[in-house]
Amino acid sequence: AQTVTQSQPEMSVQEAETVTLSCTYDTSENNYYLFWYKQPPSRQMILVIRQEAYKQQNATENRFSVNFQKAAKSFSLKISDSQLGDTAMYFCAFRRGSNSGYALNFGKGTSLLVTP
Amino acid sequence: GAGVSQSPSNKVTEKGKDVELRCDPISGHTALYWYRQSLGQGLEFLIYFQGNSAPDKSGLPSDRFSAERTGGSVSTLTIQRTQQEDSAVYLCASSLGTFASTDTQYFGPGTRLTVL
Secondary structure, eight states: OOOOOOOEEEEEEEEOOOEEEOOOOOOOOSSSSEEEEETTTTTOOOEEEEEEOOOSOOOEEEEEEHHHHHHTTEEEEOOOOOOOOOOEEEEEEEEEOOOOOOEEEEEEEEEEEEOO | OSOOOOOSEEEEEOOOEEEEEEEETTTOOOOOEEEEEEETTEEEEEEEETEEEEOOOOOOOOTTTTEOOOOOOOOEEEEOOOOOOEEEEEEEEEEEEEOOOTHHHHHHOOOEEEEE
């Protein structure tokens, strides 16, 4: 079974600063996908960024970027120029690339607070 | 519709009663997923539908839980003889069902179930 670990239950960052959220995972598969989802107080899970394991280049989406270290099974999220609206729970998730399952395995989440 | 919708938004029930939770996926999405989010367990996968069939029911915690999907669209998650440990937020997601790396799961706002 795949496990996803987020070792930081809570983090805080000042507006305009940069913050990095950690995620590690355990799998024996070679083909898989990794995701970061954001869940604001409204409960709506929103995809922030995705990474295919076969791609060496780190994914970026505007202020959000990842540091994907496949050998270390690490997938951290960097948020640059943090904004108040970034305050939310952030979940790292793993999805197998095979045909036998498409469910997302989530970490426990990191609660991020952006302060003025 | 514009997004995944779920109803009711909140449900309070008494222990031992049956409840039905509804999910309306994004139009055209063939894949539909149910997850449960609770304080102690984080986000757990329950069941996944492709069309009207459920190839993966591995996450259903007991035989009190069942789900169906009709017309390749609306899905209902039924919990019989509810227990207090069933209290959680139940999230539904849908995706195109191509299972390519870009096959993003879009989440609904969830149903918060409270069992008294």
